[in-house]
Amino acid sequence: MAYKDIVPVGTGLIIAAASFGLGVVYAQWPYDLNTLWKHDETGAAFDLSLAHYTLWAQSPNYVHHVLHFVMGLGLIGSFIKLYKPKGDAKYFEYGSLGLLMVAIIIYLTNLRIGVNSCLTGQWGDVDMNTGVNVIAASEAMIVLVLVGVLTLQAGLYYAEWYDEKLREDFFKKEAEAAAAKEEEAKGESTGVDSKKKATKRK
Numbered sequence: 001m002a003y004k005d006i007v008p009v010g011t012g013l014i015i016a017a018a019s020f021g022l023g024v025v026y027a028q029w030p031y032d033l034n035t036l037w038k039h040d041e042t043g044a045a046f047d048l049s050l051a052h053y054t055l056w057a058q059s060p061n062y063v064h065h066v067l068h069f070v071m072g073l074g075l076i077g078s079f080i081k082l083y084k085p086k087g088d089a090k091y092f093e094y095g096s097l098g099l100l101m102v103a104i105i106i107y108l109t110n111l112r113i114g115v116n117s118c119l120t121g122q123w124g125d126v127d128m129n130t131g132v133n134v135i136a137a138s139e140a141m142i143v144l145v146l147v148g149v150l151t152l153q154a155g156l157y158y159a160e161w162y163d164e165k166l167r168e169d170f171f172k173k174e175a176e177a178a179a180a181k182e183e184e185a186k187g188e189s190t191g192v193d194s195k196k197k198a199t200k201r202k
Helices: 003-036 044-057 061-083 089-120 128-201
Strands: none
Touching: 003 044, 003 061, 003 089, 003 128, 044 089, 044 128, 061 089, 089 128
């Protein structure tokens, strides 16, 4: 199997990982919406978010490892495409890898620490409400980063498609020009032969 046959697999892994990450964040949106984006004077929304993230933190390890596994697949996809990048396409691939790393770092530093704080009740220098909103804001940043990954991959696909289209058009015009010259040469050859035959008859 040639390397070019594996490249689409890398693209699929990157898109799948980014889409899965967006799905995970989407599942938290109903809770984050009422704490980060709306003003709640009663504090009930923060209690619901705290209970939700506490449940997430207490989930069996395999629940968390599924997410970690998908993150790993996204990185593997990036490394596949960066093994032999094509020309300027490497900038798209490095950008995708960089954004994936940013999303993973935000997850490890803000989300994991945040959900662990939900269990221990230790929020450092901030109160519980602020800590819950830090989790929500971190997820909003992850959304922007992962959308950036998908945008880069879509842009790369369009750039490669357009480049291939231009190449096909160029070769098609070259072939048409060559065919026209060949026809012209045949016409000239036919004309010369006709003159020779006319001369012989005289």
